[in-house]
Amino acid sequence: MAKKIEAIASWKDLPLGCVIAQPGNAREFLTGDWRTQHPVLDKDKCIRCGRCWIYCPEAAYSENEEGFFVCDLNYCKGCGICAQECPVGAITMVLDSD
Amino acid sequence: MPKRVGMEVSIAIAEAVKLCDVDVISAYPITPQTHIVEHLSELVANGELDAEFIPVESEHTAMSVAVGASASGARVYTATAAQGLALMHEILFIASSMRLPIVMTVANRALSAPISIWNDHSDIMAERDIAWIQTFAINGQEAYDLTFHAFKVAEDERVQLPVVVNIDGFTLSHVIEPIELTEKELVDKYLPPRKTILTLHPDKPVTMGPVGIPEVYTEARRQLEVALLNSKAVVIEAWKDFAKVFGREYHPIEKYRTEDAEVIFITMGSITETAMQAVDKLRDKGERVGLVYIRLWRPFPHDEFYNAIKQAKAIAVLDRAISYGANAGPVYTEIRSSLYDRRKRPAIYGFVAGLGGRDISAERFFEMFEVIKSGKMPEGPTQYLHLDVKED
Numbered sequence: 301m302a303k304k305i306e307a308i309a310s311w312k313d314l315p316l317g318c319v320i321a322q323p324g325n326a327r328e329f330l331t332g333d334w335r336t337q338h339p340v341l342d343k344d345k346c347i348r349c350g351r352c353w354i355y356c357p358e359a360a361y362s363e364n365e366e367g368f369f370v371c372d373l374n375y376c377k378g379c380g381i382c383a384q385e386c387p388v389g390a391i392t393m394v395l396d397s398d
Numbered sequence: 399m400p401k402r403v404g405m406e407v408s409i410a411i412a413e414a415v416k417l418c419d420v421d422v423i424s425a426y427p428i429t430p431q432t433h434i435v436e437h438l439s440e441l442v443a444n445g446e447l448d449a450e451f452i453p454v455e456s457e458h459t460a461m462s463v464a465v466g467a468s469a470s471g472a473r474v475y476t477a478t479a480a481q482g483l484a485l486m487h488e489i490l491f492i493a494s495s496m497r498l499p500i501v502m503t504v505a506n507r508a509l510s511a512p513i514s515i516w517n518d519h520s521d522i523m524a525e526r527d528i529a530w531i532q533t534f535a536i537n538g539q540e541a542y543d544l545t546f547h548a549f550k551v552a553e554d555e556r557v558q559l560p561v562v563v564n565i566d567g568f569t570l571s572h573v574i575e576p577i578e579l580t581e582k583e584l585v586d587k588y589l590p591p592r593k594t595i596l597t598l599h600p601d602k603p604v605t606m607g608p609v610g611i612p613e614v615y616t617e618a619r620r621q622l623e624v625a626l627l628n629s630k631a632v633v634i635e636a637w638k639d640f641a642k643v644f645g646r647e648y649h650p651i652e653k654y655r656t657e658d659a660e661v662i663f664i665t666m667g668s669i670t671e672t673a674m675q676a677v678d679k680l681r682d683k684g685e686r687v688g689l690v691y692i693r694l695w696r697p698f699p700h701d702e703f704y705n706a707i708k709q710a711k712a713i714a715v716l717d718r719a720i721s722y723g724a725n726a727g728p729v730y731t732e733i734r735s736s737l738y739d740r741r742k743r744p745a746i747y748g749f750v751a752g753l754g755g756r757d758i759s760a761e762r763f764f765e766m767f768e769v770i771k772s773g774k775m776p777e778g779p780t781q782y783l784h785l786d787v788k789e790d
Contacts, residue, residue, distance in 0.1 A: 309617065310617065311616075311617040311618070311620040311621040311624070312621075314614070314617050314618060314621050315596070316497050316558060316595060316596055317495065317496045317497035317498070317558075317596065317606065317607075318495070318496075318607075318608070318610060318614065318618040318621070319496075319596050319604045319605060319606050319608075320604060320605035320608050321596075321604050323603045323604065323605055
C-alpha cells in the first residue's frame with residue numbers, strides 16, 4: 301500500500317549522501333498526489349491496443365483480467381499523454397476537483 | 399633516511415599522488431596547475447603508475463568523471479585552477495553532497511577578466527560553500543604533505559568528503575624547493591587502501607544523487623553540514639598520525655612568534671613565509687608583533703583561531719581576494735563574524751593585497767603595521783584598505 305510522503309527520516313537516519321539503497325522504492329509512495337487531472341477510460345470505445353500502457357512515462361498503466369489497460373492513480377501524474385496517444389479517443393482527462 | 403631534494407613543487411605533488419596509488423586521474427590542463435597532471439600522465443604512460451588517466455574536454459567533465467569514478471570505489475585525483483575551478487562549480491556541490499572522497503589540488507589563480515594567469519585566492523574564495531574540506535599550503539613541503547593527508551581524511555569512514563589542497567599558483571606550483579621526499583612503505587603505513595561504504599556495483603544496485611523532495615532535502619543538507627563540521631576532529635587526528643609516521647607536525651591554525659604579541663598578522667598560503675620575515679624584522683626593532691596562519695579553511699577552526707589570537711590588541715587580516723559588495727574580504731568577514739560573540743576580542747583591521755600576481759613584499763606588512771599603530775582606517779562603505787593600488 302502506497303503511503304503519503306512526509307518528512308521521511310531524521311538527518312541522522314538518512315543513508316549516507318541520501319542514496320536510495322532499495323532501487324524502485326518509489327512504488328511505496330503516493331507519487332501522484334500532486335496531480336490536477338486524471339484519465340477516465342470509456343470501455344465502449346477502447347480497443348485494448350495498449351498504447352496508453354506503452355506511452356505512459358510513469359508506468360502507471362497495467363493490464364487487468366478483461367484485457368483493458370487501467371491507470372493506477374496512486375502514481376499517475378496527470379500528464380495526459382495516454383489521452384493524446386489513444387487512437388480511438390477512449391481516454392478523457394478530467395480535473396481531479398470535478 | 400628520507401631524501402631532501404630540490405624539486406618543482408608541481409612535480410612533487412604528482413609524485414605524492416603516485417605514492418598514494420590512485421586509480422583514476424581525470425584532468426584538463428590549465429595554468430598554473432598543468433605541470434602536476436602533465437607529470438602524472440607521464441607516470442601513467444611510462445607504466446610507473448597503474449592508473450587510468452582520463453584526459454577530458456573540460457573541467458566540468460573532469461569533476462564529473464571524478465564523481466563517477468569515486469562512486470564506483472576508485473581512489474581519485476584531479477587538479478585545476480581559476481576558470482577551471484569555476485567551470486567545475488556545479489559538480490563540486492554534487493561531489494560533497496553525494497559524500498564522495500576525491501582529492502583535488504587547486505593552484506590558486508586570479509579569475510578573469512582581465513585574464514590573469516597569476517596568483518591570488520579569488521578562485522577558491524568563490525567556492526567557500528561547496529562543503530569540501532579545504533586546506534592551504536604555505537610552501538612546497540606542505541603542498542607535498544597535505545596531499546597524503548587529503549586522501550587519509552577524505553576516505554576516512556567518519557568523513558567521506560572531498561578535499562581540496564590549495565597551493566599558490568606559480569609562487570608554489572612553479573618554484574623549485576627543497577622537499578623531503580618520503581618512502582612508499584611510510585605512505586602505505588599512513589594511508590590504507592580505500593574502503594568503500596556505498597559503491598555503484600551491479601550486484602547491489604543503489605541510486606546515488608536522486609531527487610530530494612522538500613520533505614527530504616533539508617535533512618540531506620543538514621547531514622552534509624554536520625559531516626563537514628565533524629570532519630575537523632578527523633583532520634586533526636590525521637595530522638597527528640602524520641607526525642607519528644613522517645615526523646612533521648601540522649595544526650589547523652599555526653602561530654609564529656605570537657608570545658606577548660600585541661599585533662598579529664593573519665595570512666593563508668605562501669605569503670605566510672614573507673610575513674614571517676616581516677615579523678622577524680619588526681621584532682628586531684622591538685615591536686611586539688606576531689603571525690597566525692590558517693591551514694584549515696573549511697571547516698573553519700573557530701576555537702583554535704580564537705585561542706591563537708585572543709591575547710592580541712589588534713589583528714591584521716590580509717585577504718588575497720575581494721568579496722564584491724561585502725564589507726570586507728572573505729577571510730576578514732569570516733574572522734570578524736567568528737569573533738563577534740567573544741567577550742574579549744582584538745580590534746580587527748582588514749587589508750586586500752596581492753591580486754592577480756601583484757607581489758607582496760615585507761614592506762606591505764610594515765605598511766599594515768603602521769596603519770594599525772596610527773589607528774587610522776578609511777571611512778566608507780568598506781572596512782578594509784587596499785594596499786599597493788594606484789588611486790591617482
